[in-house]
Amino acid sequence: MVKRDRNTVSLSEELKIRDAIAAVRSHTDKMKLAGHLPRAYVMTFGCQGNEADSERLAGLAEAMGYELSPDYEDADLVLVNTCAVREHAEKKALSSIGQLKHVKAKNAGVIIGVGGCMTSQQHRIDKIKESYPYVDFCFTTTELLFVPIYVSDRISGSGRRFPDAKEALGHTDFSEALPIRRESTTHAWVNIMYGCNNFCTYCIVPYVRGRERSRLPSDIYAEVEGLAGEGYHDITLLGQNVNSYGHDLTAGVNFAALLASLSEIKGDFRLRFMTSHPKDATSELITVMSEHEKIAHHFHLPIQSGSDRVLAEMNRRYTRDGYMKIIDELRLKMPDIAITSDVMVGFPGETEADFEMTLDAVRRAEFDMIYAFIYSPRGGTPAAKREDQVLDSVKSERFSRLIECQNEISRAHNEREVGKTLRVLMDDDLSRAKTGRTDGNRQIHVEGNASAGKFVNVLVTRADTYNLFGRAIDGVND
Numbered sequence: 383m384v385k386r387d388r389n390t391v392s393l394s395e396e397l398k399i400r401d402a403i404a405a406v407r408s409h410t411d412k413m414k415l416a417g418h419l420p421r422a423y424v425m426t427f428g429c430q431g432n433e434a435d436s437e438r439l440a441g442l443a444e445a446m447g448y449e450l451s452p453d454y455e456d457a458d459l460v461l462v463n464t465c466a467v468r469e470h471a472e473k474k475a476l477s478s479i480g481q482l483k484h485v486k487a488k489n490a491g492v493i494i495g496v497g498g499c500m501t502s503q504q505h506r507i508d509k510i511k512e513s514y515p516y517v518d519f520c521f522t523t524t525e526l527l528f529v530p531i532y533v534s535d536r537i538s539g540s541g542r543r544f545p546d547a548k549e550a551l552g553h554t555d556f557s558e559a560l561p562i563r564r565e566s567t568t569h570a571w572v573n574i575m576y577g578c579n580n581f582c583t584y585c586i587v588p589y590v591r592g593r594e595r596s597r598l599p600s601d602i603y604a605e606v607e608g609l610a611g612e613g614y615h616d617i618t619l620l621g622q623n624v625n626s627y628g629h630d631l632t633a634g635v636n637f638a639a640l641l642a643s644l645s646e647i648k649g650d651f652r653l654r655f656m657t658s659h660p661k662d663a664t665s666e667l668i669t670v671m672s673e674h675e676k677i678a679h680h681f682h683l684p685i686q687s688g689s690d691r692v693l694a695e696m697n698r699r700y701t702r703d704g705y706m707k708i709i710d711e712l713r714l715k716m717p718d719i720a721i722t723s724d725v726m727v728g729f730p731g732e733t734e735a736d737f738e739m740t741l742d743a744v745r746r747a748e749f750d751m752i753y754a755f756i757y758s759p760r761g762g763t764p765a766a767k768r769e770d771q772v773l774d775s776v777k778s779e780r781f782s783r784l785i786e787c788q789n790e791i792s793r794a795h796n797e798r799e800v801g802k803t804l805r806v807l808m809d810d811d812l813s814r815a816k817t818g819r820t821d822g823n824r825q826i827h828v829e830g831n832a833s834a835g836k837f838v839n840v841l842v843t844r845a846d847t848y849n850l851f852g853r854a855i856d857g858v859n860d
């Protein structure tokens with residue numbers, strides 16, 4: 383791999399983005415003078431990576447002079463950030479884009495842009511161009527920074543804009559200067575890298591997010607330091623494969639070193655990260671986690687399958703035994719650690735025996751919680767071309783058995799927490815329920831004196847399969 387000293391766009395490109403923001407701003411200023419408050423709505427599908435991207439889209443919309451709106455009905459700018467990881471995700475996004483037709487019918491001046499992972503595939507871009515004539519432009523995951531240019535062009539009368547996916551995904555440099563409008567004042571996402579190089583055979587992500595690009599350690603440090611200074615209590619470092627951070631940079635800082643340096647930053651916060659790949663879950667990383675107080679004792683480590691044959695066909699590059707060694711080392715160095723995972727059923731060619739190995743691995747690893755997925759063929763990936771696809775009925779039966787197996791484990795885990803005192807970060811909004819998150823990212827319902835967005839010590843009094851219940855202990859609120 384050719385290492386680079388940075389992955390950011392040139393100054394002239396930054397200036398073009400700034401000019402476009404200013405051009406849209408003068409347009410929205412005119413709307414305001416005419417008595418109309420311009421509004422923007424950002425619709426988000428998909429993972430935390432997309433949530434973080436949407437916070438940038440919202441930041442750009444504000445910089446362009448739009449007020450953020452909780453509803454698209456009265457919006458003057460609608461930006462949709464899509465996901466493509468499973469067929470269901472694409473269907474949901476397409477149906478929501480369908481509903482925007484009447485928004486355009488009501489207000490011909492509304493600008494509608496559709497971006498993200500789904501529209502980083504040529505056939506989806508073509509489909510939107512043809513079947514959704516009210517969509518003004520599409521943008522790929524690598525073009526988010528140029529959205530102000532597309533909005534500005536459209537305002538000044540240019541035609542609809544649809545990218546060539548291959549070409550767009552080739553330009554992967556990002557901007558460090560984009561404004562961010564964060565959803566929460568307690569939890570913050572910090573992207574540390576973009577893209578994925580792993581090409582698991584079932585997965586669309588490397589095709590729609592491009593190759594791995596890391597941010598500079600100094601830029602990440604400055605962002606985390608800023609967030610800690612602003613009082614953020616929970617900071618999650620994001621990447622499709624966070625623990626391969628830095629391999630593409632000449633800076634010579636790996637993920638363990640980055641984490642160690644960030645955990646020296648002053649402030650009352652905990653650090654999390656996701657997602658890790660087992661192939662890069664090193665002893666060095668586990669040791670750093672165990673030695674630095676600010677790093678949450680939580681590890682999300684997708685296993686996907688418990689069968690070595692299936693793992694090899696998925697191109698996961700670890701075996702079941704290799705995976706279990708990581709789990710054992712995590713528990714040895716941090717006995718209180720919460721381990722969560724992603725598990726997939728119904729990969730092509732998965733036999734009943736393979737699936738039983740997955741159940742066995744889930745029992746052996748004793749995850750605190752899993753995200754279970756039914757394999758969904760993704761066009762363009764090697765697994766989708768296989769002829770030995772598993773029947774839908776078999777997939778759903780395996781899915782139910784997997785959930786049942788994990789529920790038993792989760793329940794036992796949660797029951798073991800009863801009687802312990804845990805440090806809980808209360809959610810931002812306690813208007814509906816008084817809930818918070820433990821260090822292990824488990825949801826807990828809290829009674830007693832606990833304020834929104836604050837750390838509080840909670841005595842766990844009760845547990846069920848999905849939840850913990852507890853009482854705030856007086857006098858220890860932050």
Ligand code: SAH
Binds near residue numbers: 658
């Ligand atoms: N980069 C992360 C997560 C990627 S997507 C990682 O490698 O773990 C999140 C999860 O979606 C994956 O872990 C996988 O379990 C699931 N997933 C990905 N592609 C899928 C597909 N085609 N069908 C079903 N689930 C899929």
Ligand code: SF4
Binds near residue numbers: 587
């Ligand atoms: Fe997809 Fe694998 Fe990359 Fe995760 S590591 S995003 S599952 S290709």
Ligand code: F3S
Binds near residue numbers: 430432464467500586
């Ligand atoms: Fe979906 Fe893209 Fe995330 S495909 S899961 S939004 S990386």
